Amino acid sequence: MTAFWVLQTLNALQYAALLFLISAGLSVSFGLMGFVNLAHGALYMLGAYIGISVSHMFGFWPALVLSPLATACIGAMLHLTLLRRVAKQGPMPQVLVSFGLVFIAVELVRILWGDIPLTLDPPALLSSGVALAGISYPAYRLFVIAMGAALATGLYLGITRTMLGAALRAATENPAAARSIGIRTERLFLGVFTLGAGLAGLGGVMAVPVVSASSSMAVTALIPALIVTVIGGMGSVTGAIAGALIVAVIEVFGAALWPDASAVLVYLVLAAVLILRPQGLLAGTRAA
């Protein structure tokens, strides 16, 4: 019985780590710029596919670095050319332009990589199982949990403890006042957006050895990420952490304990949050 709980808990943590990587960027660019980037899932998908190609050429570890860099560059380019322009125009143009980008990204992936789902083996170093509390758990999945925890801690400390984080919080709270004391909000936002895109790409490449890559990822990854963002509260890293843990626990334990209801369970929680606390559970502690 303990084996079951240990296994499900690890699965939930591993899923939460991947969810956090997608949601952190979405949530922060959302909270900072009020920009809902429906194409965020597409960046995650691109991260996965670029990761596969790089991995075939140079191996997994270079892919883990190069693929997020590539998606970060794509994110920065999109921000500079297109998204910055529509960010100020209200929700409708944002939804439409990022929706258009999803269409384009999905088709590009289908053209470049084909329609067949692709997989990637975990690196040799992490391909074995680790004995843990009576069960054997894949080392790669433990690595995913560790990476997620490290990045969550890093982001949290970065935002709460550094000057850059302070500037970021100021720019979110009141962009006009932040600009007047010399904070270059535009550059800050570009940086945050680029970082978010990179995190999505990192999530993508890390996810492939666990779940295979397909062109439907752009959409299937976006929905849980949006749910995490809404539950946790927008623009908050702690919110993204809490949201990712909540959604992962509901999904993993729901599927194991009450499979009939699991499909709807997470949406019910989301509906409850929206009705009771439309601003999200941890909003108010914005950007922290």
Added chain:
Amino acid sequence: MFRLTALRKAALTLTLLVLAAAAITGDYFARDIVAEIATLTILVIALELAAGFGGMVSLAHGAIMGVGAYGYALAGLAGMSAWPASLAGIAAAAIFGGAVGAACARTEGIFFIMATLAFGQMAWAFTFRADALGGDNGLGGIDRPSLPFADSADPLVFALYALSVLVLVILMTVAILRSPFGRSLQAVHENPARAEAIGLPARRIRIAGFTLSSALAGMAGVLAAQHIQFVSPDLMIWTASGEALVVLILGGIGTLAGPVLGAAIFVALKHWAAGFTDHWHLLIGALLILVVLAGGRGLFGQLETRLRHDRD
């Protein structure tokens, strides 16, 4: 405020006539496409009522349409004949949509969009898993309504029937928009604070508007079920709502003629592009971004603006 200008009237009539002519002179595929255009147009008009006039951009309308389709299918399988089953489908969509509208009415802007997206996905996930609804296999064996003097199994008859339902929806939407209720809905959208100040119950009006729009989406669902004679969770997935939004923007929001023109062009483009490339979504994506960058008025909106400037 909505005005059915001469230009809008002309564009509506002309598009409908072209569609009818295409159905009458065309082959089996043309008739099938006309029925598909009519269905999509009804869904987009429903979205137009909520988003264009009520300011409630919904990503749940695909799911609401799906509820209408499933309502019709289940009522038919339970032994109801086609016409009462249609009413059951429309009522199911209105009730589901009304509940979604009530749950989301407190949120605004992007939060409203995401909340509707979540509820739409919930309906999809539920349908996908529910064995009683056929799960991901869907439900087949759905009847078409029996028509006086004509056989609805004939593609031409069905295309013309679909167009008549579309005309009915257009007339109903015009009547709603011209009614005191329709004016209140637009007032709440334009300036919520002022609308409240003159005594309009904004929240209740928004919910009622969303419910009416859901009933129209239900009509699209019923028509879709009658057309394909098969329902599956695919009807409900959020990209269906997104596609309807695309068509609305492509055609021109807040004009009523825009959705009709937009849907006709969208479906035609889809079938034309699908003829030589598997990747027609690429085209749609690029077109969408171009329309937004061009000012977001849509094809019909551009036309209207241009003609108005010429006259000035």
